[in-house]
Amino acid sequence: MTEKPKVGVYVCHCGINIAATVDVEAVTEYAKGLPNVVIARNYAYMCSDPGQLLIKEDIKEKGLNRVVVASCSPRMHEPTFRKALQEAGLNPYFLEMANIREQCSWVHEDREAATEKAKQLVAAAVSKARLLEPLTSREVDAEPSALVIGAGIAGIQAALDIADAGFKVYLVEKSPSVGGRMAQLDKTFPTLDCSACILTPKMVDAANHPNIELFTYSEVEEVSGYIGNFEVKVRKKARYVDVSKCTGCGACAKECRLAGRIPNEFDEGLGKRGAIYLPFPQAVPAKYTIDPEKCLFLTRGKCGKGPKCVEACPAGAIDFEQEDEIVSFRVGAILVATGFDVFDPTKKPEYGYADYPNVITGLEMERLVSASGPTGGNIVIHNGEEEIVPKDIAFIQCVGSRDKSVGNEYCSRVCCMYTAKQAHLVKDKIPDARVRVYYMDVRAFGKGFEEFYDRVRREGIRYVRGNPSEIFRRGNKLVIKVEDTLTATPLEDEVDLVVLAVGLEPRRDARKIIELLRLSQSPDRFFLEAHPKLRPVDTATDGVYLAGCCQGPKDIPDTVAQAKGAAASALIPLARGKVAIDAQVAEVNEATCRGCGFCVSICPYSAIELVTVNRMGHMVEVARVNEALCKGCGSCSAGCLSDSIQPRSFRDRQILPQIAALGGTR
């Protein structure tokens, strides 16, 4: 740009957000005296239509070629003002923002000092604005398909929405059946409709939808590329059963030598299965799977005189020769719906979960009350001596939630209500049972929650405010030691069954997904959304969206709502068919790059690779940026010893004068 810079400075009052602490008139006057500043104005709301009009008219009338807006964070309104510049015929990257709100007026009280600081911030922005260069963003084509990782209710719902909109969906589930956690639940709060009854139609829809390709018992192995153009590799684990032949008759499972001897994951270990199994009766697909870690033939090479399942199968579907298969495909968007694990209550040894068979988790209780569960819905437990129908039952809330000592400060949001629901179900099945709930606070915030909580209390379930300190055994009873904190009375409660309302935690293997998709975690270790309020389903990686409990604990309606939201977001690039590539990305000076690859390792978005170039007849490696992947974060630049990689608009020669102006030296 040889044209002399003509800078316009626009100071925003932001109502009184800025103007109450910063003397905007003084800042405007000061800006007029800065080098290359042609005009400086202030206005109540620069982002409003009349505010933007001021800028646009000045660009046209005064021939401005650089614009400085002193207002809020660029995260807030940079796109707004860039658009204004573009509409006035100026390159949108000739904008520089001075953040005099978040970084000045909101954090200071002394008006005089804040005004001085605002002046410096404006001077720094003007310094940099003079050195800005024109940039051009471009567009690339987007693949009209999506990958959904996890086929619980979130993944199923999102996949159905995207598929219904007419786009191809690859739905990948790591367990042998779709359904996820919701399939394990008995009734759902607060309406008490049967979880399986409302879920199974969706499971079947997902499996039969012409636009959905379902991969169960499969894991995403590799993801590369960028929004609109992801390359995905999925490992289809060997089931050792030919799914095209298996009819799901179950003859094999009856004959398996290990039948009824392996704890069933779906029943949280309460029920037993064989080495060849269907996780639950409504499983989709209704195809059997051989557990390679348990099957005698696969682990020892020998199963009696020969595997009985092979003899039993009328379709000849069992195939011990089967191997894992890698499937590759391209997608334009990726939706992560990997769900949650429940808190491991052995981390709270005072509750004796590891010691007493009649201390169980909330999820185990779901299986125990479920008609499809191991006891057919009868609440029967073993108290260490005999099988009994418990008459004295206690629920303990907030196990592994709101508890710094186990590293979970957050509320899991579902335990209050699932406890109320389970207490109700217990009362329903064992009408003479005495049921107590030990709680810290009851959080009945959702639609119909408070009403349900009231109803449960009217059914004779007693809520005792107190956090039990210890559970131990006395005779064939369990004793809960607790202080009723409302009456300050120490209590000992003798019960037959304790249900721990375990909280929700990120999946134990979440790191795999984090590394695969370069996701971040919030302090609670759930996946981090791009913005807590305004971009709750997006991630820092463009084209990757979050749905359900992988982003934070939530109940089924919230999960479904988020899944639908994430599906709508994922549909944007698919429906447009194109994605815009930001121009403010890193650029390599190939003449000075020494090809050490530090930037390649540092880049959190895998946006840099080493390529071989011819430098004066020598083939040397240099870094190259994939502009579609780069977010312009500048980490590469910080790690580069020869200063050979820098983000456009944030080059040393642009930032150093900005810093110098802050110091008042230039």
Next chain:
Amino acid sequence: MDLNKLRETAAGIVSREDVKYLIGWRRGTFGYRVSPYFIEDAAGVEELIFSPLCISNLATYLTLVERLPVPRGQQPDERKVALLVKGCDSRAVNQLLVEKGINRDRVIVVGLPCPGMVDWKLLAEKYPETEAPVEMRWQGDDFLLVHNGQEIVVPRAEALAEKCRLCRHPNPVISDATVGEPVQPWEPAEDSGVGEIEAKSAPERWAYWEEQFSKCLRCYSCRNVCPLCYCEDCILDRLNPTWVNRAFNFSENTAFHLARAFHLAGRCIECGECERVCPAGIPLGRLNRKLAKTVREEYGFEPGLDAEGEPFQASYRPEDPEEFIL
């Protein structure tokens, strides 16, 4: 050290078609001096030596070699370069491999287990430099000096170089061929020789380094000799932006030395070459060893031990400490 064995090995290597030259040492022109020696044919190996005076790190020549433009239609010389390395030198080779500064296929590493090198400046006062080159050998734990035709036993403690006193890796950590038996590593000082400065107060440290850096002539010998300072276009030479002004005064000198030290944090393999070549006698090794010590103690990382490893600056573990980072 069996020199015949070394020369035999070297002759075998340089006779190969695919080898450009072997870089080793030979006697210098006077006194304690030893020269780097580029051997292109088998006849040259007769002058090859390995003695307690071979303190210089030859790994720097791997990257120092000028890459002249190749005329159109010609191919660049891509033959292998063979290199003699001590323990410390071998770590430089590894670090260069980690940073892709050299290609593993184009370097042959000849490892020489090192019982410790002599800092001749420690000897020069008692046994002044002579016009004729002196000879030195290892004798047991000590050194044997042939000075003016006399054989003198110099006790190890009297002449061992500082970097060797602090050495933790006397045996080469990478080599294609090894000559000599591995030596038993000795116990280095725990404070890496920086305890004396660490014990000072901040103003005392400032005063110390002000005195040291004020001596700097900005000859850039320390940068040029360093096997790991090999950017073809060093940021310190650039004018836009001018990170370090060309004036030599305490302020600019400090900027230079701190930039150099930080660029080497987690990369410096403590060969001590910067300090050895400094004409102003600035204890640059202490600066680098302080950073190396921090990296080792806080992150459990030592550069140059694993050619396949990740570079320190470009890798992290979730449990990395950060409480001392401002």
